Amino acid sequence: MKTVTLAFGTRPEAIKMAPVYRALAGRAGLRVRVLLTGQHRQQLEQALAVFEVPADRDLEVMTERQRLPDLFGRIVPAAARALAELESDYVLVHGDTLTTFAVAWAAFLEGVPVGHVEAGLRSGRLDEPFPEEANRRLTDVLTDLALAPTPTAAANLRAEGHDPERIVVTGQTGIDAVRFAAARGRLPADLPPGPYVTVTLHRRENWPLLAELAAALARVARAHPEFTFVYPVHKNPVVREAVRPALADQPNFVLLEPLEFSEMAALLAASELIVTDSGGLQEEGAALGVPVVVARNVTERPEGLAAGALRLGGNDPEKLARAVNELLCDPDQRARMAAAPNPFGDGRAGGRVADAVAWRLGLGPRPADWAPSPEAGPDAG
Numbered sequence: 175m176k177t178v179t180l181a182f183g184t185r186p187e188a189i190k191m192a193p194v195y196r197a198l199a200g201r202a203g204l205r206v207r208v209l210l211t212g213q214h215r216q217q218l219e220q221a222l223a224v225f226e227v228p229a230d231r232d233l234e235v236m237t238e239r240q241r242l243p244d245l246f247g248r249i250v251p252a253a254a255r256a257l258a259e260l261e262s263d264y265v266l267v268h269g270d271t272l273t274t275f276a277v278a279w280a281a282f283l284e285g286v287p288v289g290h291v292e293a294g295l296r297s298g299r300l301d302e303p304f305p306e307e308a309n310r311r312l313t314d315v316l317t318d319l320a321l322a323p324t325p326t327a328a329a330n331l332r333a334e335g336h337d338p339e340r341i342v343v344t345g346q347t348g349i350d351a352v353r354f355a356a357a358r359g360r361l362p363a364d365l366p367p368g369p370y371v372t373v374t375l376h377r378r379e380n381w382p383l384l385a386e387l388a389a390a391l392a393r394v395a396r397a398h399p400e401f402t403f404v405y406p407v408h409k410n411p412v413v414r415e416a417v418r419p420a421l422a423d424q425p426n427f428v429l430l431e432p433l434e435f436s437e438m439a440a441l442l443a444a445s446e447l448i449v450t451d452s453g454g455l456q457e458e459g460a461a462l463g464v465p466v467v468v469a470r471n472v473t474e475r476p477e478g479l480a481a482g483a484l485r486l487g488g489n490d491p492e493k494l495a496r497a498v499n500e501l502l503c504d505p506d507q508r509a510r511m512a513a514a515p516n517p518f519g520d521g522r523a524g525g526r527v528a529d530a531v532a533w534r535l536g537l538g539p540r541p542a543d544w545a546p547s548p549e550a551g552p553d554a555g
Contacts, residue, residue, distance in 0.1 A: 175205050176535045179262040181253065181281075183211030183235070183273035185221045186348075186454050189435055191268050192225035193350035193524030194291060201528055203537050207260045211249050211273045212236050217409065220434045224355060231256045239411065242272055242305060249276035254284050262286050264535060266527075267313060268347075270295070270306035270453070278313045287318035289531055291347060294320060294327030295453075295474035302472050303453070304379045310474075319534050321527050323347075324517060325545060326477050343543035344526040349519030351435075352458040356443045359436030366428060370445040371401050371502070375417065375469060376408040377451040380489050384416035387469065390491035391449065391498065392424045398502050403427045404441060446508060449487070449498055456484055457518040465511035467497050477517035477546075482510065517546045 178198055182191050198206045210218065210232040222229065233252045235245060253276060257265060265281040267274045268291040281288045290313050297307050314320060320336055322328040323346040331341050375387055395403045405421065407414055407429055421427045433441065439458070442448060448459045451469040459466035460483035467487040478484035487497035501508055522544075529541035 175203060176263045176537070177205045177207055177261050178264045178266060178531055178535075179207045179209050179257060179260050180266045181209040181211070181257075181273065181277040182268055182271075183218070183249075184271050185217035185432075185435070186452075187268045187271060187273065188218050188221035188227070189225075189351045190346075190348045190454065191266070191291065192221070192227050193347045193354070194266065194527045195227050196225070197524040197528035198531065201532060201537075204532065204535075207231075207262065209233070209253065209256050209260065209277070211253065211277070217432050220432075224435045225351070230260065245272055246276050249273060250280045250283075253277045253280040257281055257284055257286055264289065264531060266291055266531065268292055270303075270310035270313075272305065272309060275309040275313045278316045282316045287534065288313075288316055289319035289321055289527075289534065290314060290317040291321045291344075291527055292323050292327075293317065294322040294331040294341070296327075296330045297472040297474040299472055302379055303377050303451075303470065303474075306453070307474070319530060321530060323519065323523070324477055325543075328543070339540075342526065342530040342541060343545065344530065345519035345521075345523035345544045346457050347519070347523040347527065348454050348457050349461045349516075350521050350524050352439050352442070352461055353521050355436040355439035356462065359438075359440035361440050361444060362430065362433060362437050365404065365441075366402050366426075368402055368444060368446070369400070370441065371403045371447045371449060371498075372441055372445045373403055373405040373448075374408070374450045374452050374455060375405075376410060376413050377470065380451050380469065381412055381416070383489055383491065384413060385420055386491040387489065387494060388417040388420035390495040392421055392427060394495050394498050394502070395424050395427050397499065399426055401426065401446065401502060404430065404445075406430045406433045406438065406441075408432065447498070447501055449494075451489070459483065460514065460516045460518055463512045465501060465508050467494070467501065469494055475518075481517045482514035483516070485511070515546070520544065520546075
C-alpha cells in the first residue's frame with residue numbers, strides 16, 4: 175500500500191484538488207492523506223465540506239496580516255515533519271500558492287517525490303501575478319511529475335527542459351470541480367434579481383490599485399443600473415479596507431462575504447459577465463460559457479484569449495472600466511464569447527491525475543495525454 179499525500183492551504187487549491195482526492199480514493203493499492211497548511215481558514219473549510227474531503231493534518235499557519243517570508247518559514251519545517259509522520263510515498267501539490275512551493279521544497283528535502291497539479295502555467299513575467307508566477311516556476315523545478323492542464327502548459331515545460339516523459343496533460347481539475355458544484359449549487363439567499371456581473375479582485379499586484387479599480391467599477395455600475403454587480407469580498411483586510419468605501423453606497427453593487435463554493439459556482443453560471451483578477455475563474459467562466467474580463471495585464475491562461483472566452487482588461491482603472499462597459503453595451507460580443515470553445519478541460523482531469531500518480535508508483539501504465547477538441551463548446555472538452 176502506497177501513501178499519497180495531497181497538500182494544500184487555500185480555497186482554490188482545495189477546490190481543484192477535490193476531484194484528485196475523489197479519484198485517488200477509489201484506486202486499489204493507494205492510501206490518500208490530506209495535509210492542510212491552513213493558509214486560508216474559513217474559506218478552506220467551506221470548500222472541503224462541499225466535496226466531503228477529510229483532513230488528516232492541519233498545520234494552522236495562518237496569522238493576521240502575515241508576511242510571505244514569515245509564512246514560508248512556518249510552512250517548510252512543519253510540512254517536512256508532517257510528511258514524515260504521514261509516511262508519505264508521494265506528495266501532490268497544486269498550482270502557484272506559497273503553500274505549493276513551500277511544501278514541494280519540504281518534500282524535496284525529505285526525499286519524497288512531488289507531483290505538481292496545474293504545472294507549466296506561465297505569464298511570461300516573474301512579477302505578474304506576484305508571487306504566484308515565481309511559486310509555480312520554482313515548484314516545477316522540484317517535481318518528479320508535471321501534471322499540465324493543457325497542451326500549451328506542457329509545451330512551456332518542454333521548452334524549459336523538463337523530461338517530456340514525465341509531463342502528462344490532464345485537463346484542468348477545476349473544470350471537474352465547477353461542474354460538480356454548479357449542478358448542485360443554488361444562488362445565495364436574498365440576492366437581488368439579475369442579470370448579474372460577478373466581480374472578484376484580490377491579487378497582490380493589484381493591492382495598490384484596488385480602491386481605484388473599485389471606484390472605476392462603481393462608475394460602470396452607475397451607468398448600467400439594469401445589471402446587478404455581485405462582489406464576494408476576499409477575507410484579507412487589505413482588500414476589504416480598499417474596496418468597501420468605494421462600493422458600499424452603489425445600490426446595484428452587492429458586497430457579500432466569501433461564498434461557499436457551490437453558491438459561487440451557481441452565481442458564476444447565472445452571470446452575464448465575470449470581472450476578475452483570479453486565475454481559476456478564467457477557466458471556470460470558459461467552462462460555464464460566461465465571458466470573462468481579466469483585471470490583469472498578463473494571463474498565464476492564453477488558451478482562453480485565443481479561444482475568445484477571455485478578454486484582458488488590464489489593471490489600469492480606466493482601461494478596465496472601458497473593457498467592462500463595452501461588453502455590457504454589446505450583447506452580441508458577450509454571446510460570441512459565451513459560445514467560444516472551452517480549451518481547459520472535459521471534466522475528467524482528476525482521473526487522469528490519479529492514473530499518472532499510479533504510473534509513477536508502479537501501479538499502472540502511463541496515461542495518454544488529454545487534448546481539447548477545437549469544436550468543443552463551453553460544456554465540453
